[in-house]
Amino acid sequence: MGLYPFSLAYDSGKGEVFVANSGSANISVINDSSDRVSASVSVGAAPMAAAYDSGKGEVFVANAGSDNVSVISDSSDRVLKDIGEATGGLVTYNPDGLAYDSGKGEVFVTGAWSGPNNVNVINDSTNRVVANVSGIAIVNPNGVVYDSGKGEVFVADNAGETGSGNVSVINDSTNSVVANIGVGLRAGPVAVAYDSAKSEVFVADSESGNVSVISDATNTVVATISLGQHPYGLDYDGAIGAIFVDNVNGDVSVIDERTNTVVATIPLGIEANPGGVVYDGGKREVFVTSAPSSNGTVYAIPTNLSSGVTLTASRVSVDAGQSDQLNTTTMASPFAYSYSYGSPAAAGCAASTGPSVTCTPTAEGNYTITVSITDPFGSRGSASSGMVRVYSFLSANVTVSNATLWLGDSVLMYGNASGGLGPYAYNFTGLPPGCVSQGTNRIGCLPTESGNYTIRFVVSDANNWSVSAPRALSVTFDFIVLAPSNATVGSPVTLRVDSASGYGMLSYSYANLPPGCANQDVSTLTCTPTTVGVFPILISVHDQVGDHSSHTIVLHVVQAPTRSSVFLGLPGAEGYYLLALLAGVACVAVVALSAYSRSKRFTERIGKLETRANARFREAVEEPGISGIQSLSEGETDPASDLF
Numbered sequence: 001m002g003l004y005p006f007s008l009a010y011d012s013g014k015g016e017v018f019v020a021n022s023g024s025a026n027i028s029v030i031n032d033s034s035d036r037v038s039a040s041v042s043v044g045a046a047p048m049a050a051a052y053d054s055g056k057g058e059v060f061v062a063n064a065g066s067d068n069v070s071v072i073s074d075s076s077d078r079v080l081k082d083i084g085e086a087t088g089g090l091v092t093y094n095p096d097g098l099a100y101d102s103g104k105g106e107v108f109v110t111g112a113w114s115g116p117n118n119v120n121v122i123n124d125s126t127n128r129v130v131a132n133v134s135g136i137a138i139v140n141p142n143g144v145v146y147d148s149g150k151g152e153v154f155v156a157d158n159a160g161e162t163g164s165g166n167v168s169v170i171n172d173s174t175n176s177v178v179a180n181i182g183v184g185l186r187a188g189p190v191a192v193a194y195d196s197a198k199s200e201v202f203v204a205d206s207e208s209g210n211v212s213v214i215s216d217a218t219n220t221v222v223a224t225i226s227l228g229q230h231p232y233g234l235d236y237d238g239a240i241g242a243i244f245v246d247n248v249n250g251d252v253s254v255i256d257e258r259t260n261t262v263v264a265t266i267p268l269g270i271e272a273n274p275g276g277v278v279y280d281g282g283k284r285e286v287f288v289t290s291a292p293s294s295n296g297t298v299y300a301i302p303t304n305l306s307s308g309v310t311l312t313a314s315r316v317s318v319d320a321g322q323s324d325q326l327n328t329t330t331m332a333s334p335f336a337y338s339y340s341y342g343s344p345a346a347a348g349c350a351a352s353t354g355p356s357v358t359c360t361p362t363a364e365g366n367y368t369i370t371v372s373i374t375d376p377f378g379s380r381g382s383a384s385s386g387m388v389r390v391y392s393f394l395s396a397n398v399t400v401s402n403a404t405l406w407l408g409d410s411v412l413m414y415g416n417a418s419g420g421l422g423p424y425a426y427n428f429t430g431l432p433p434g435c436v437s438q439g440t441n442r443i444g445c446l447p448t449e450s451g452n453y454t455i456r457f458v459v460s461d462a463n464n465w466s467v468s469a470p471r472a473l474s475v476t477f478d479f480i481v482l483a484p485s486n487a488t489v490g491s492p493v494t495l496r497v498d499s500a501s502g503y504g505m506l507s508y509s510y511a512n513l514p515p516g517c518a519n520q521d522v523s524t525l526t527c528t529p530t531t532v533g534v535f536p537i538l539i540s541v542h543d544q545v546g547d548h549s550s551h552t553i554v555l556h557v558v559q560a561p562t563r564s565s566v567f568l569g570l571p572g573a574e575g576y577y578l579l580a581l582l583a584g585v586a587c588v589a590v591v592a593l594s595a596y597s598r599s600k601r602f603t604e605r606i607g608k609l610e611t612r613a614n615a616r617f618r619e620a621v622e623e624p625g626i627s628g629i630q631s632l633s634e635g636e637t638d639p640a641s642d643l644f
Contacts, residue, residue: 001037002026005289005296006275007233009050009059011074015282018059018072019289019298020047022275027061028298029077032283035300039077043070049276051098051107053124060107060122062095069095069109071127081127089129092120099144099153101172106130108153108170110144119144119155121175131175143191147216149199152178154214156189156203165189167203169219179219183212191276193236193243195257202243202255204231211245213260223260227253232274237286237303240377244286244301246274252288252301254332256376263376264305264332279303305332306381311371313385315463319420320361320393322465326385328355328371342370347388361390394420396469398457407450407477407547408501415441415457415469425460429468432475433503433545448503450477450547477502477547481539485553487529488560493517494526495553497539504544511538514557529557 002021005028009018016038017030027047029039045065052059058080061070068084083090092111099108107122121131143156153170167189169179183189184205189212191204200222201214211231213223230248236257237244243255254264268290275289280300288299302308310329318324330337334355341357343349347367349359359369369385394417401412417424428437434448441457453473460466479499487493497508510519514535517527535557540550 001028001296001298002040003296004275005298006047007049008276008278008287008289008298009052010278010280010287011052011057011059012054012281013057014074015280016074017278017280017287017298018050018052018061019287020050020061020276021296022046022048022064023296025063025065027059027072030287030298032280032285032300041072041077041079043072043079044068044082048096049098051100053100053105053107054102055105056124058124060098060100060124062098062109064094064096064111067093067095069098069107069122083122083127083129088122088127090120090122092118095120097142097144097155099146100124101146101151101153102148103146103151104172106172108144108146108155110142110155119153119170133170133175133177143189143204145192145194145201146172147194147199147201149196150216152216154192154194154201154203154216156192165205165207167192167201167214169216181214181219181221183214183221184208184210191231191233193234195236195241195243196238197241198257200257202234202236204234204245206230206232206248211243211255225255225260225262227262229253233277233288235277235279235286237279237281237284239281239284240303240379242303242377244277244279244288244303246277246288246290248274250290252277252286254305254336254376264336266301266305266332268299302331304379304381305330305336305375305377306373306379307331309371309373309381309383311369311383311385313369313388315388316386317389317391317421317463318361319391319461319463319465320364322394322463323358323360324388325356325358326369326371328373328383330355330373332375336376337373340372342372343367347390359388361388363390364392365390391421391463392419394418394459394461394463394465394467396457396459396467398455398469398471400455400471400473403472404474405447405476406500407447407475407503410444410446411435411473412444413442413455413457413471415459417441417459417461417467420459420461420465421463423462427458427460428455429458430455432473447475449545450475450500476500477541477543478549479539479541479551481551481553483537483553483555486556486558487514488558489529489532490560492526492528493555494524495537495539496525497523497541499523499541499549500547502541502543502547507542509540511540512536514555529555532557532559 003023005019006022007020015032019028025045027041028037031038043061044063047061048064049062057074059072068082070082071080073080092109095109095111097110105124109120111118119133120129123130145154151172155168157166165184167181168177171178183203185207189203190206193202199216203212209227211225212221215222231245233246241257245253250268252266253262256263278287284303286301290297308331314325339353346363347359348362367388372382374380396417398415426441432447432453435445455473456468456470458468477500479497482496508521514529516530535555536552538552542548
């Protein structure tokens with residue numbers, strides 16, 4: 001291709017497209033069977049327009065830089081003549097528009113800034129100027145088109161002298177102006193196209209971003225179509241009744257002549273410097289020039305807008321239950337079409353009339369989805385997605401060694417996965433502090449903070465599909481109390497707390513102590529009561545991250561017995577030794593009942609309690625002031641308290 005391609009002409013006799021390359025003073029000839037350049041013809045400077053003369057099989061080229069018109073034989077692809085001021089009477093300066101009048105065998109030539117007689121008429125038999133049209137209210141004539149229905153020529157002016165652009169209408173019998181029609185904005189109209197089916201003329205107005213529709217019966221504007229862009233070139237496709245408009249921003253608008261509305265947009269992919277559009281009726285294609293740089297491009301666009309449809313799956317491998325979106329790609333904007341999809345029932349495709357469909361397969365297998373589209377002019381196309389491989393449902397489960405544990409106890413979690421497409425990736429979420437997922441399906445850890453947790457075992461497979469299995473985990477911060485249920489005034493009493501591990505340093509507090517005892521931050525509190533009474537002592541334990549637990553024990557403080565007292569008929573120390581022995585037995589009974597009420601997971605802790613209780617028994621034997629021992633944990637009462 002030459003430099004800066006600007007205008008085009010379709011040679012229906014040979015099925016060729018002639019491209020005027022304004023930057024390289026030549027014409028490229030494209031064979032529409034192969035869409036390749038088959039010849040290059042040198043012409044004058046800055047060729048800006050081309051028109052095909054079907055009567056003689058010739059192509060006329062307007063050379064704006066050399067002020068002449070070249071005549072090319074399409075048989076030999078050679079220049080037959082250059083028509084200029086001296087060689088054909090051409091008086092138009094900077095010629096940049098051409099139209100072939102098939103009714104009279106004449107070519108109309110427009111020229112920018114060439115004075116009042118700025119439209120020349122060339123006889124194609126003599127290749128000489130036979131008329132100069134006067135009376136045109138045009139300063140810069142540009143686009144020109146022949147109306148075969150009325151034998152008229154419409155000329156667009158993109159620099160009108162009034163506030164709006166102008167289109168002048170020339171009668172080809174008298175070569176005189178019969179109407180001047182205001183359209184769009186001043187300096188707006190740049191191209192025109194004739195619609196033979198409706199006898200209308202379409203005018204591209206680049207400045208206003210509109211296309212005006214003129215009725216040739218009344219020479220008035222009957223419709224204005226807003227494109228929201230800057231139209232620059234256009235041509236009519238009589239096979240489907242559409243106008244193709246080349247826009248400055250790099251796409252092509254398609255107008256339905258029945259409704260005078262834009263029904264589709266075809267992106268060219270680049271911001272273009274558009275020049276021209278020509279319809280190739282032999283192949284039903286539209287050729288569009290673009291010159292974004294010195295290396296210009298010519299695009300061949302099928303006017304069957306359903307051509308080239310594809311259906312692509314987002315994923316060609318999924319699990320059952322995993323959604324897969326399939327997208328339809330079309331030549332024009334996707335919402336210009338209607339859609340219909342076909343698929344097996346097990347593919348789980350939702351109903352859709354748009355450019356995409358979502359399928360959620362319900363069973364393992366191989367599936368193919370199809371789409372049929374219809375463009376705005378009734379043309380149809382179809383495509384298939386190719387095979388989508390569906391694997392069985394991905395599933396997961398998880399077990400824990402102990403779903404309810406004390407803070408300080410360890411736990412083992414184990415997950416299992418099946419289905420889907422391996423290999424799998426594993427993760428645990430919702431873990432308590434102290435437990436960290438390792439990317440495996442097994443984790444053992446020691447929680448460092450109490451609370452109720454919902455852990456999830458998450459499995460992801462090679463199809464990028466994930467499922468999770470939840471499991472509840474309860475971590476309790478608690479403690480037990482080793483304490484007598486009775487004490488005597490003036491005799492020491494000891495309260496001991498055996499707590500869960502907790503996080504960091506533990507703190508202890510005691511409330512409602514009997515007089516003679518004061519609160520201390522210790523796990524073992526020893527004090528000497530000074531007052532008789534019943535005292536519900538509240539014991540609380542905290543760790544450094546907020547774990548907290550409290551229990552209440554009841555301590556009965558009684559007056560110390562006299563030495564002459566008799567117990568079970570035994571005087572003095574013997575009676576109290578027997579009393580201490582009975583208290584020790586009662587304490588052991590309390591421990592045994594407490595151990596029986598707890599689950600097996602507390603066996604080791606209760607054993608420790610029993611050991612400590614036995615020690616207290618020995619102390620009681622040596623210290624006759626103690627009347628009993630109590631051992632309490634969460635939710636327990638003292639079974640021995642009723643004995644004393």
